[in-house]
Each structure stands twice: as C-alpha cells, then as structure tokens.
Amino acid sequence: MLHDAIIVGGSFAGLSAALQLARARRNVLVIDAGLPRNRFASESHGVLGHDGKPGPQLLAEARQQLLAYPTAQIFSGRVSRVDAGEAGFVVEAEDGLRWFTGRRLLLATGVSDVLPGIPGLEARWGKTVVHCPYCHGYEIGGGAIGVLGTGPMSVHQAVMFADWGDVTLFAQGVVEVSAEEHALLAARKVKVESSPIAELQGVAPALEGALLQDGRRVAIKALLVGTQVRMGSPLAEALGCAFDDSPFGPIVRIDAWGMTSVAGVHAAGDMARVPHSITYATASGVAAGIGLHTSLITEDARRGETAAA
Numbered sequence: 296m297l298h299d300a301i302i303v304g305g306s307f308a309g310l311s312a313a314l315q316l317a318r319a320r321r322n323v324l325v326i327d328a329g330l331p332r333n334r335f336a337s338e339s340h341g342v343l344g345h346d347g348k349p350g351p352q353l354l355a356e357a358r359q360q361l362l363a364y365p366t367a368q369i370f371s372g373r374v375s376r377v378d379a380g381e382a383g384f385v386v387e388a389e390d391g392l393r394w395f396t397g398r399r400l401l402l403a404t405g406v407s408d409v410l411p412g413i414p415g416l417e418a419r420w421g422k423t424v425v426h427c428p429y430c431h432g433y434e435i436g437g438g439a440i441g442v443l444g445t446g447p448m449s450v451h452q453a454v455m456f457a458d459w460g461d462v463t464l465f466a467q468g469v470v471e472v473s474a475e476e477h478a479l480l481a482a483r484k485v486k487v488e489s490s491p492i493a494e495l496q497g498v499a500p501a502l503e504g505a506l507l508q509d510g511r512r513v514a515i516k517a518l519l520v521g522t523q524v525r526m527g528s529p530l531a532e533a534l535g536c537a538f539d540d541s542p543f544g545p546i547v548r549i550d551a552w553g554m555t556s557v558a559g560v561h562a563a564g565d566m567a568r569v570p571h572s573i574t575y576a577t578a579s580g581v582a583a584g585i586g587l588h589t590s591l592i593t594e595d596a597r598r599g600e601t602a603a604a
C-alpha cells in the first residue's frame with residue numbers, strides 16, 4: 296500500500312501531525328520506537344488541560360484518539376533506513392523485516408540528551424536533575440537548588456531559576472561570568488561556585504548535595520542541567536536535510552510548515568525547533584501535518600484527484 300504519509304516518530308510531534316492528516320482523510324502510517332524524550336519523568340507539566348499527567352498516559356490517549364480514524368495506522372518499531380524513489384519513500388523498519396511506502400515522509404524522531412558525566416547525575420535525570428524549570432521547577436518546592444554550568448546559556452538559566460529557589464551556579468570551569476553578569480546574578484541572589492562538582496550525593500533519585508572537587512559539600516535538593524542534544528535518529532542526516540545550529544545543538548532546518556530542504560521530507564518537534572516542550576512539539580506537528588497535506592493537495596490537483604474520490 297502506498298500511504299499518503301509515513302511519519303517516523305509517534306510521540307507529541309508525530310501524533311499531532313498524524314491527527315491533522317487523518318482528519319483530512321489521508322492514509323497515514325506512524326512508525327514509533329516508543330522512547331519519548333520525557334520518559335525519565337513521572338509527570339508532565341505545563342501542558343494546558345493536562346497539567347501533571349504522566350507522559351505515557353498523554354501519549355496513550357493521543358494514540359487511541361488517532362486510531363479512531365479509519366485511515367490512520369500505527370506500527371510499533373524502529374525505522375532503520377529510508378530511500379527516496381520516484382513515487383515517494385521506501386521505509387525499512389525492524390532492520391529489514393518490514394517495508395512501507397509513502398508519498399511523503401515526516402520525521403518526528405526527537406532528540407536525545409547528552410548528560411554530563413558527573414557521578415550520580417544520570418540516576419537522577421528527570422527526577423531531581425531536571426532540564427527545564429517550567430516543566431519541573433514548581434514541584435521542587437523551593438529551597439537550595441543548583442544550576443550546572445554547561446555553556447553560554449547557564450548564566451541566563453541561573454538568573455531565571457532564582458524564581459524557583461535559592462540558586463547556586465556551578466561554573467564547572469566552562470562558564471565565564473562577566474562583571475555585568477556577576478551584578479545580575481547578585482541582584483537575583485545567585486551564588487557562583489567555581490570548584491567543579493565531583494559527584495551528586497544522597498539516595499537516588501533524592502538529591503542531598505553536591506560534593507565539590509575541593510572537598511567541600513554544597514547542600515542542594517535539585518539541579519538544573521541545560522543539556523546539549525543530538526538527533527534521536529540518523530535519518531535526517533542520511534536523507535541530506537540541511538541543519539541549523541541552536542544553543543542546544545543542531546536542529547533540522549524547516550520552513551513555517553515543517554518542510555525541510557529535501558523535497559517531500561517534512562520534520563517537526565524537538566528535532567526541528569527550539570525551545571523544547573510538549574506544547575511546542577505538538578504545535579510544530581500540527582504545522583508540519585498541514586504543510587504536508589497542502590503539498591499532497593497541490594500534487595493531487597495537478598493530477599485531477601481529490602482525497603474523497
């Protein structure tokens with residue numbers, strides 16, 4: 296079967312795009328490996344109408360609603376390769392065990408976080424080590440909290456995080472604080488610690504403090520880490536999509552309707568925009584779904600066809 300669209304990645308961006316296409320009566324296949332970026336957190340926050348719901352519950356409800364449309368299908372598995380051909384795209388899943396064909400391709404394979412190699416950090420990721428204050432800052436409940444210096448955004452993050460608690464910025468030897476920034480941090484009552492963190496302490500996932508390389512211990516109950524990210528799959532690069540730099544790492548270049556630099560290939564979600572959140576990913580999936588649908592309409596009109604025919 297030639298699908299109108301194959302969507303690789305069936306999380307917030309991919310399912311949003313699929314919903315638009317299914318509602319336009321298009322045949323859409325979503326292929327998903329089932330590893331959304333927020334799987335380390337027990338709750339999702341800041342999502343209008345769903346604040347505090349577990350991520351898996353949000354996605355299960357979205358999948359159920361999508362599958363109510365007769366032209367939508369979901370295949371659980373990993374796409375290992377995509378080839379562009381005359382009629383569209385040939386998509387290989389499960390290392391060659393399954394093949395699918397589609398007129399258009401939409402990539403929504405997300406990003407993965409590159410965690411700093413500090414002992415004790417990974418075991419707390421998504422719990423007491425968080426990536427975003429808007430997602431998890433409120434639940435920390437105030438008190439002593441840290442910001443891990445990872446790059447040029449860290450001062451800004453420390454200034455911001457001060458609305459959620461008493462912040463220490465751990466410069467880690469990678470953040471150089473200018474005189475102007477020192478004044479701003481002082482105005483926000485942020486302390487700056489120059490000795491790098493050697494390990495995080497406490498019974499994980501609880502966090503009690505950071506042991507510094509000079510032997511001192513700073514009590515903190517949560518640590519904000521603005522991670523660098525990498526693509527969730529190599530597919531965009533393999534297809535030859537152009538990339539742009541972002542403060543968090545490379546993202547696929549798209550236009551306002553999710554079109555990449557490669558004909559017929561659309562992209563949405565964390566892999567193609569910043570900043571990152573469920574709502575932003577959902578919105579970009581909507582835009583890419585509509586953009587992809589529009590390109591199908593244009594092609595069909597040229598051939599004298601309609602979706603309902």
Ligand SMILES: Cc1cc2nc3c(=O)[nH]c(=O)nc-3n(C[C@H](O)[C@H](O)[C@H](O)COP(=O)(O)OP(=O)(O)OC[C@H]3O[C@@H](n4cnc5c(N)ncnc54)[C@H](O)[C@@H]3O)c2cc1C
Pocket residue numbers: 303304305306307308309326327328329330331332333334335336338339340341342372373374375403404405406408420421426430431527528563564565566571572573574576
């Ligand atoms: C710990 C943590 C907690 C977070 N909490 C929140 C929060 O509370 N609120 C909020 O708004 N945001 C939160 N976020 C951000 C949010 O998770 C992301 O912005 C959002 O998941 C991005 O959606 P996406 O669809 O672009 O990508 P993802 O959700 O990452 O989904 C990508 C999907 O593509 C699949 N995939 C990848 N490669 C392939 C392949 N080759 N074949 C098939 N499938 C593939 C993956 O398995 C995955 O299912 C959190 C992030 C983290 C790291």
